[in-house]
Amino acid sequence: RKEVEQDPGPFNVPEGATVAFNCTYSNSASQSFFWYRQDCRKEPKLLMSVYSSGNEDGRFTAQLNRASQYISLLIRDSKLSDSATYLCVVNRDSNYQLIWGAGTKLIIKP
């Protein structure tokens, strides 16, 4: 089992719709979680950190479920510019290494 697993997609979603995807992690000791987005052939860019209580940034909401060991990302009122690959990131144990999922590809259609 991979340490961080994501549905690779692609998720094809009409503009304006709400889309959600999950990411599962295997290490129950993980304490730090992030979502990054990556456009084709570009570097990953931080979208948001994921806090225990859940957090929201505009149209984006991230949640953490420690009991089931997954994090989620919800995008409301999706825009064409949201088309990208969304990478889930989790720290490994107590060291500084971050483990990255392979990403979920999102395509917003007009």
Add this chain to the structure above:
Amino acid sequence: DTGVSQNPRHKITKRGQNVTFRCDPISEHNRLYWYRQTLGQGPEFLTYFQNEAQLEKSRLLSDRFSAERPKGSFSTLEIQRTEQGDSAMYLCASSLGTRKYEEQYFGPGTRLTVT
């Protein structure tokens, strides 16, 4: 531009040659990370510096790979005797260094092609 910068952006080399990449982190960031990314995969951790000290190295980092950060500012990643399997995007990231787990900010990457 005050973000992370990397040079060169692209490098094509023949198998067996040595290559060196440079990363300039965000100026106030103490931590610097190197990753490798291949198509369809997330970044894979290679190594990490806290100031000039190299604190962690991945098992992925064979003895052909070496990284330095001599003055705690910019860093170089050298690959000796390149192999075709080394073809990938090499990403550098930096973070502030004030908390154990921090957001990392990435440079544009160096795309290496080994022919």
